[in-house]
Amino acid sequence: MWKRISLVWLSTVLAGPAAAEFTRVSDEGTFRAIVTGKVLTRPLIRLQVSPEGEITGTGGPSDVAGSWTWRDGYFCRDLLWGKRNLGYNCQEVGVNGGKIRFTSDRGSGDYADFRLRSK
Structure with missing residues (x-):
């Protein structure tokens, strides 16, 4: 019995809290309001996505x-990173508090989470 309880407890601790849910952003006006005046950050990356369509x-x-x-x-971007052309991709956007998530290939690909920070 203690072995079973220990295994349940250990699996709960290792799993940690459930990932926070992101709310999908499906309209341009909401997206513009979210990114206006913000810097999108993650380790070694700082981006500004202007309401005028510039990154x-x-x-x-x-x-x-x-x-x-x-x-x-969808947020559709055409992007250069240094000399590397990342090309055109339409991405699903989600928000959760001070975070924004971009999921490539219209929500079916990889995702990247950024913190939203004031400029």
Whole structure:
């Protein structure tokens, strides 16, 4: 019996708290309000996504530059990271408090979470 309780307790501790849910952003006006006046950060990355459709910042030692539009409920960006062309991709956007998540390939690919910080 104690062995069973210990295994349940250990699995609970190792699993940790459930991941926080992100709320999908499906309209451009809401997205613009979220990013206006903010810097999107994660380790070694600082980006600004302007309401006018421009992306600027740094990723590690390289500059990041690009443009974005809103299409059919998705953030669609064309991006250069240093000399590397990351190309065009439409991404699902989600928010959770002070975090924003971009999920590539219209929500079916990899995701990246950023903190939203005031400029």
